[in-house]
Amino acid sequence: MTGPHRPDSEILASLPGELEPVGVLYERHAPAVFRYLARRAGPSAAEDLLSEVFIAALHGRTRFVAHDSGSALPWLYGIAMNVLRQHFRQGAAQWVAAEDPGMDWDAVDARLDAEAKRGQLRSALTVLSEGDRELLLLVAWEGLTPAEAAEVLGIGKVAARSRLHRARRRALQALDRSAPDRPPVEVTTVTGREMPA
């Protein structure tokens, strides 16, 4: 099997000695990696960062360790995660970095039609550690299995399942206690003043 029909596992296996297979991975997975980046940094930054992910993959290809799923995506998401962190730390996104080193929440909120819902996901996820939040989002946004998400984060599969469950529980609890518009939530302070919606 050659070229674009080769399974990821074969391409990954050939990576240490060859450069071109990274181009095949780009053709195959650039749209998914772009969506990963766009969900966290917005579409404009995602276009800028996309090539950096694959160039970093090219550079780090000898450090790749084969995993069970056979898909290159967990590996590429792990690289994208690190590229994003650096992006948020650097000057182009200083105003974001001051708030959150892993997410442009304005870009996230922009995808919510209902203004009242904006900020709710941030409230729910802010109680999680960065790793648990990424675990939850890899499964919810990227559609990875917990085992694949574990590969991205470098943690065990069993630990990933329990951490995912705990993260969902904790996020739900935070959402339940802080969402201002979930009926019949009261939106008045204890002094009786009305809170902004």
Place this chain on the structure above:
Amino acid sequence: MNALDELLASTGRVEDITPDGLRNGRAALESTIHDARTQQAPAPERPAAALRSASLRGKIIVACTAAAVAAVAMTVVPGLSSRRPAGGYPYPAQSTAVTAAFVFREAAKAAKAADAHQRGWPHAAYWQADSIEVRAGKTYHRDIWIAHNGDAVLEDSGLQLPPGPQKVSPPGSGFGFLGTKPGWLTWGEIYALPTDPAKLAPLLTRYSRGLAYGSLAKSLWSTVLGLLVETPASPALREALYDVAANIPGVAVNGDYTDSLGRRGTALTLGEETLVIDPANGQLLAWIDADVAYTYTFQGPVNSEP
């Protein structure tokens, strides 16, 4: 679909990359591959600067360095598994001769004896839980007053809340988890739980089956903690919960523990969750959930909200 899943689904929808964006990214990658090939350099073994065009060089060096740093950070973030304190939080030393069962049975006796000293429980207006939370190196203050009908007044500097105490909970929502049972328990449901360990243990075990903690013991441990932490569980129920915990296999005594208030207790761990109790009085001092640590400065009945 619950509210969290709805939010995740809504925010997960993004536009696909444009054809131009896709072509530009591919061109940048091809340029890098070309540079690497013409310089006849085995890419991964050479310095990053030799592999790519001048316009990309700076970015890639930084990205690869960041990747290495992040990879190291990832191995220590989980905290509990690596036995590192969460943000300087005091962590118990590994030394003790007593068993977890002994500690829990002492705590159970003390919890029962504490009944007479509870200030008006269960007729007090609120259950208050005041805690210091340490997460990712930052310290937050959390204080919650839970009324009988499930309403709560919450102050939590770790949540995105408006300043000052807030009424945040829908009536009847309750607090405390019972394993796989959806949502949180009401006060009424907590009162209704059996306080005979022989009846409580099978009930908790039934609700723990299906939790994704890797083993039934870990799931049962998590269920017990879900009923002990920040809930208006009665002294009798706490006694029963400690009795159930005494029989969970694998719970390890992690040694003596001194919290940030100078209180001494015993840390008990299974999986990624640690409970710190003072066996002399049955008081819950702290709960460490993976990489988040809560020190409970007060848990008990009170008659007024802030």
